Amino acid sequence: MFIVAAPDKQAHAEGIFDLVAEQWRDDLREQCREGRIFHSHYDWRTSRVGLVDGKVVTHFGVYDLTVRVGSARVAAAGVNLVVTHPDYRKQGLMPKTIWSSIEAMRDRGYDISIVANAVENYYERFGWRAAWPETHYYIAPESLPNEKPDVRLRKWLSFSAEFVDCVLAGDIPEAAFLGRSPLGSTSRQTNAFTGN
Numbered sequence: 001m002f003i004v005a006a007p008d009k010q011a012h013a014e015g016i017f018d019l020v021a022e023q024w025r026d027d028l029r030e031q032c033r034e035g036r037i038f039h040s041h042y043d044w045r046t047s048r049v050g051l052v053d054g055k056v057v058t059h060f061g062v063y064d065l066t067v068r069v070g071s072a073r074v075a076a077a078g079v080n081l082v083v084t085h086p087d088y089r090k091q092g093l094m095p096k097t098i099w100s101s102i103e104a105m106r107d108r109g110y111d112i113s114i115v116a117n118a119v120e121n122y123y124e125r126f127g128w129r130a131a132w133p134e135t136h137y138y139i140a141p142e143s144l145p146n147e148k149p150d151v152r153l154r155k156w157l158s159f160s161a162e163f164v165d166c167v168l169a170g171d172i173p174e175a176a177f178l179g180r181s182p183l184g185s186t187s188r189q190t191n192a193f194t195g196n
């Protein structure tokens with residue numbers, strides 16, 4: 001029997017990691033465990049997994065991304081790591097997974113949802129619309145200019161990954177981050193922009 005649920009950290013995380021690693025790359029398993037899912041903005045309440053006899057066969061990942069439009073804060077549901085196990089494709093399991101997540105997005109109060117790197121012609125049926133083209137530029141190192149740029153570069157000295165994590169996770173409020181570090185003067189030395 002197929003059921004859709006919000007993923008449970010204990011019960012489903014490893015199943016999700018296996019599914020995405022099998023679909024894309026082995027190192028994703030470690031990447032998801034070490035950060036991309038476990039220690040990130042991954043929204044456990046709004047993401048969805050599809051389960052057959054307890055085994056994770058679909059995954060629809062949602063990240064809680066608050067973006068700014070002018071001075072407004074817009075709650076954006078960033079979609080990532082969307083996959084159905086190869087043995088279960090073309091059976092309508094991803095649509096069930098996605099509709100359940102869309103309902104959860106509404107309940108959770110997201111204003112908008114964004115899918116980056118979307119497979120073509122799939123998400124429109126659920127209401128997403130193409131918004132901007134994605135362009136990749138590849139530049140060979142030898143083609144880069146040698147002269148110094150005419151902008152002032154500043155080096156970001158961050159010896160504390162935890163500090164950056166806190167800012168990104170919102171544990172240190174933006175206001176405090178922009179005004180004054182709540183961690184005191186020591187953190188100013190270890191986490192600072194500096195001229196070079």
Ligand SMILES: CC(C)(COP(=O)(O)OP(=O)(O)OC[C@H]1O[C@@H](n2cnc3c(N)ncnc32)[C@H](O)[C@@H]1OP(=O)(O)O)[C@@H](O)C(=O)NCCC(=O)NCCS
Binds near residue numbers: 023
């Ligand atoms: C894209 C993906 C998630 C779709 O998952 P799915 O569970 O197979 O989704 P669906 O059930 O909607 O099936 C996809 C296709 O099968 C068709 N289909 C659905 N039910 C079907 C059925 N019972 N019989 C025949 N075809 C069916 C759908 O119409 C759809 O085809 P279309 O896109 O040409 O309309 C899956 O193919 C996948 O994991 N791909 C690899 C990873 C990837 O590309 N992820 C997306 C990144 S944005």
